[in-house]
Amino acid sequence: MFWEKLEKIEGCDFFKEIEDSTNIELIKFFLKYIFQGDKSYSKLLKNVSKDEKEMEEKDTLIQYLTLIIVANTRYYNLFIKNYVKRYFENIEKTLNKLPNKVSVWEFIKVSAHSRNNDLKLESLELDKGVVDISPVRETYYMELIRVRLREMVERIKADSDRTILEHEGVQEIVKFMEKMVKPQDVGGIKAVNFQGEIPLEWHPPCIRKILEDILSGGSPSHYARRSFVVYWFCAKFNPNLRPLNKEGELVNISALDIAKSEEAIENFIEEMLKLFSNVEDFNPEKTRYYICHNIGYKVADHLTHCEYCKNWREDGGKGLRYYCNPDEICRMRRNGRPLVIHPLDYLCYNINRHMKRKKR
Incomplete structure (x- = not known):
């Protein structure tokens, strides 16, 4: 070659x-x-x-x-x-x-x-x-x-x-x-500290739709499942984490770096296993392995990041585009550029909006 x-x-x-x-x-x-x-x-x-x-x-x-x-x-x-x-x-x-x-x-x-x-x-x-x-x-x-x-x-x-x-x-x-080539994907929205349960509607449409598929016994694509798992993990432990840093370099980070304790990670895995038990091809051993691999725990040393929004739209047959149905928050722009460029940006936007309302 x-x-x-x-x-x-x-x-x-x-x-x-x-x-x-x-x-x-x-x-x-x-x-x-x-x-x-x-x-x-x-x-x-x-x-x-x-x-x-x-x-x-x-x-x-x-x-x-x-x-x-x-x-x-x-x-x-x-x-x-x-x-x-x-x-x-x-x-x-x-x-x-x-x-x-x-x-x-x-x-x-x-x-x-x-x-x-x-x-x-x-x-x-x-x-x-x-x-x-x-x-x-x-x-x-x-x-x-x-x-x-x-x-x-x-x-x-x-x-x-x-x-x-x-x-x-x-x-x-x-x-x-x-x-x-100034990295246009770097940026997005960062959330202030938030404690408490995240309402379902704070998550982006793509994630909610995958969740709906899982709960209804559907069979999302491998990439959709992976994206859901790593998004849910970051949403729980660090919604400000993005695939690229300020220099446009890939962020290599493990589950323990994010969640800080094995107990918290194990609880998350059990939560995911219970959730995925609804899908038609559920296999507990394989599912546990892939969850661990995707979040960078034991079988892998780094998190496999959730894709940026543009990769959901141009998924190359990964089965992500099916779940990409932008709503008014997804379509928001600032200075002519999209405000939400990553699924976690959507969550951070809603967290920040909630915190501002709470202060009033």
Whole structure:
């Protein structure tokens, strides 16, 4: 795949290549493509290349130079996420040509570094050291790319010249990137301290609808169940927790960091088990395992965050969009931007509104 080409030019003279104004311009356009989906990059690349071979070589160089720069900024996680998205947009028509079977060791390498609950070896067919990934093929290849990119980023960070960000050309690119990718998901609403039971109507429509499905014996998708569990956990112990921090980096935090005591966590798990006993495919052992995994307790060391609202709307077949029915609070805006960008924002808005009324 593409990283094989990138690995071949790892020894290129970065500072020499970054002196080329054409390369700087191409890097900017490539970043616009990755973060915004702007297709001007391919046109510019074609204009500065003599033929297909040169265009391919130049593209590989630009991608690698970009990766070096991004790896030295706080935006590398966002870059990887968007790179995977663009890559799959390009190969969508040929996705079915990717192999359905992979070596068990390749699968383990990817799944061990992935946070996707679908990549579980025990749920797939294994025959003579080969795993049939047909049921999770797209997920597997997305995670494969993410893992390989992250490995390259870590390698670049470890070997990087610390003066790289002092280079004038690099500073120009970083400033360009900062203007374009200021994390818009960071922010939302923070709640003041609140003690007491949270009324059902304070929760967002998506969460209420999943709860209704569960209580009525329905069978919400895996992602819907996961989103509900982690939302409910955070709503109970820390409604101000969000997936990204101020720098736009993923917040890795365990259940104990949030709830502070094992007793509180165990009580929460029992509450969830009682709730999920209503669903048609309820299995207490599996349900307990997934709850623990999702909240980052014992079987995992980090919480799997509830998705941002935009990911509910553009769920990629995860079964979240079905539950996304915005009401007037969801649609509220401040300075032209959505006020609620995460399900917990909805809860925090209602907590704050209640506390203000209480003071009057």
